[in-house]
Amino acid sequence: MQIVFYLLTFVSLSTVAATLLPLVPSDEWWIRIFDFPRAQLLVIITISILLLIAGLLCNLWAVTKFHYFLLTLLASAMAIQAYWIVPFVPGFPREVPTTTDHKQQHRTLDILVANLKFDNTSYKNFHDLVTEHSPHLIFVTEYNDAWHNQLKQLDDQYPHSVKVVKDDGHGMALFSIEKLSNEKERYLISDQRPSISARLHLNESSYIELWGLHPAPPGIKMSNEERKDSSPRDAELLVVADRVADYAVPTIVMGDLNDTAWSQTTMQFKKISGLLDPRIGRGLFNTYHTEYLLLRYPIDHFFLSNHFYIHSIKRLRSFGSDHFPMLLSVSVENPYFSQKSNGEGELTKRQEKTIQEGKEDAQEHDQHKEVAPD
Numbered sequence: 001m002q003i004v005f006y007l008l009t010f011v012s013l014s015t016v017a018a019t020l021l022p023l024v025p026s027d028e029w030w031i032r033i034f035d036f037p038r039a040q041l042l043v044i045i046t047i048s049i050l051l052l053i054a055g056l057l058c059n060l061w062a063v064t065k066f067h068y069f070l071l072t073l074l075a076s077a078m079a080i081q082a083y084w085i086v087p088f089v090p091g092f093p094r095e096v097p098t099t100t101d102h103k104q105q106h107r108t109l110d111i112l113v114a115n116l117k118f119d120n121t122s123y124k125n126f127h128d129l130v131t132e133h134s135p136h137l138i139f140v141t142e143y144n145d146a147w148h149n150q151l152k153q154l155d156d157q158y159p160h161s162v163k164v165v166k167d168d169g170h171g172m173a174l175f176s177i178e179k180l181s182n183e184k185e186r187y188l189i190s191d192q193r194p195s196i197s198a199r200l201h202l203n204e205s206s207y208i209e210l211w212g213l214h215p216a217p218p219g220i221k222m223s224n225e226e227r228k229d230s231s232p233r234d235a236e237l238l239v240v241a242d243r244v245a246d247y248a249v250p251t252i253v254m255g256d257l258n259d260t261a262w263s264q265t266t267m268q269f270k271k272i273s274g275l276l277d278p279r280i281g282r283g284l285f286n287t288y289h290t291e292y293l294l295l296r297y298p299i300d301h302f303f304l305s306n307h308f309y310i311h312s313i314k315r316l317r318s319f320g321s322d323h324f325p326m327l328l329s330v331s332v333e334n335p336y337f338s339q340k341s342n343g344e345g346e347l348t349k350r351q352e353k354t355i356q357e358g359k360e361d362a363q364e365h366d367q368h369k370e371v372a373p374d
Contacts (some may be wrong), residue, residue, distance in 0.1 A: 005061045012048045012074055015041050019077040022264070027354070029219035032230040035263040036297045039284065042081040049074045084262040087280050088298075094281035099309045099331055107202065107331060108311055110135040113300055114325035115214075115256045115288075118142040118169045122320025123150040129319050130154065133327055136177045137200065141214040141256050143171035151175075164194045172196055172255075174212055181207075189236045189358050190216065195255075202332065208250040211240055217258035228361065233258055234265045235358020238351050241273035250307035250332050251275065256288075256323065261298045272347065275303035278313050278328065285315045287324045300326050307333045 018041055021034045034041075052071060055061055086092060112135040116126065127150075130138065138158065140147075144167045151173070155161070158175035162183045165171050170193050174180070179201040186195045196212040215237060218230035237257065244251050253275060259265055261279050270277065279285055279298065286296035300323055302313075311329035318324055347355075 002061065005055065008048060008051055008055075009070060011044065012052070012070055015045050015048065016073045016077045019045075019080050023080075027218075027229045027231040027234060029229045032218045032263075035265075036260050036299075037295070038081050038084050038260070038262060039286075040294065042078065042085055045074055045078045045081065049078065085284075088261065088282070088284050090281065090283055092281040094278075095276040096278045096280070096304055096306075096308060096310050099311050109137065109202075109208075109330050109332070111137045111139070111252070111254065111302070111328045111330070112316075112325060113139050113254050113256075113302065113328075114319075115141045115300065115321055115323035116143060116147050117321035117323065118144045118147070118167070118171070120320045120322075121146070123147070125319035127151075127153065129316060129325065133316070135327065137210075138175040139172070139196075139210075139212045139254055140175075141172045141212075142169050143173045144169075147171075148173075162196050162198055164196065166194075168192070170194060170214065172212055172214055174198060174210070176200060178202065188239045189232050189355075193232075193236075195236070195240070206249075206332070208252060208332070209244065209247050211244065211251075211253040211255075213237070213240060213253065213255040213257055215258055230265070231354060231358040231361045233358075235355040237265055237269045238272065238347065238355055241269045241275075242347050244273045244275065244305075247305070249305075251305040252308075253303040254301060256300050258299055261301065268351065270303065272351070273303065275305055278302055278304060278310050282313060285313065285326065287315060287326060289322050290318045290324055291322065300324075302326070302328045304330065309333065 018034045021031050024031055049071065052067065052074070056063055056067060110133065112130065112133065114126070143163065143165060145165055148163065148165045154175055158177055160176040160178065160180040161174060162180065162185065163173040164185050172194060174196050180198045181201060183198040184196070186197060187193070188195055193214065193216060198210050200208045200210055202208065213236065215233040216228055218228060218233060220228050237259065240253060244253065253273070261277060284298050286298050287300040288297055289295055308330045311331065314327045316325045316327055
């Protein structure tokens with residue numbers, strides 16, 4: 001039984017370390033990567049506590065001060081992980097209200113977000129998904145030549161679009177039934193990773209500001225065997241947050257952000273931009289990885305200004321990518337130019353430093369090609 005206790009101690013101390021590491025103010029990839037498995041760590045910590053208590057109650061090992069110390073560490077780690085996870089549990093107060101909370105009914109807008117996976121050839125599966133749900137707006141990432149050729153059949157249904165075709169996994173496209181204007185292909189941090197901004201016109205007098213993003217994930221391996229830290233991703237999110245903070249119109253930021261809904265970077269993004277997370281109080285909606293049930297994280301996002309009410313938010317079935325697609329159905333408050341979301345703020349000196357470091361890191365690493373994960 002002592003071997004069991006030693007193994008339990010090792011697992012417990014490892015999960016405590018994994019819990020505390022993200023509290024370190026560093027953008028090193030091997031630290032920031034522990035922002036991702038918080039739900040998994042919370043489950044492991046809970047099981048460890050139960051096993052440790054069961055062992056003590058059943059006298060499987062002698063009670064010592066170390067046992068109480070270990071339980072205290074595990075309880076503290078559980079509280080930290082729960083702090084980040086609990087807001088996504090259904091029943092927690094929602095940041096974005098539902099249409100049932102609002103008497104007036106306005107026009108519904110359905111938005112589909114999907115990472116296509118550039119080497120995925122299940123073109124028909126994706127097209128069937130679009131046909132089934134018929135969203136008004138589609139934003140896709142990892143849009144390459146093959147996907148560009150296959151999705152040309154959407155052009156009749158979606159006459160307005162912005163397409164950035166790249167075969168390195170950095171391409172993206174925005175398809176819209178409604179008119180778009182001010183369409184821009186932007187390179188905010190890296191000259192290899194684009195983002196898209198545009199205005200979606202609801203009618204002659206109202207529009208929505210759109211941003212589609214796909215920043216670099218932390219820890220991705222480069223062709224020179226180096227690994228990127230999180231600074232380029234964090235910098236891109238902070239730059240966009242600072243820009244949309246000044247908007248007084250309905251605003252949506254969406255895409256595969258390669259960051260979890262509960263990370264410190266996401267919290268900073270929300271605080272600066274004033275945007276809200278529709279997942280709060282509704283669920284995790286883990287979108288990556290489709291093939292590994294126990295290793296899934298919510299990294300495909302929508303962030304909304306306070307002009308919106310939600311009809312529904314869904315994770316759709318897999319179509320062959322390593323990401324599940326997300327479908328959001330919203331209506332816009334009338335008048336559309338109502339007051340901006342609360343909480344927007346200015347960039348701190350540390351955040352400005354993060355942006356500068358992100359640009360420098362991207363400039364250094366963009367000399368090398370990113371290597372697709374194994």
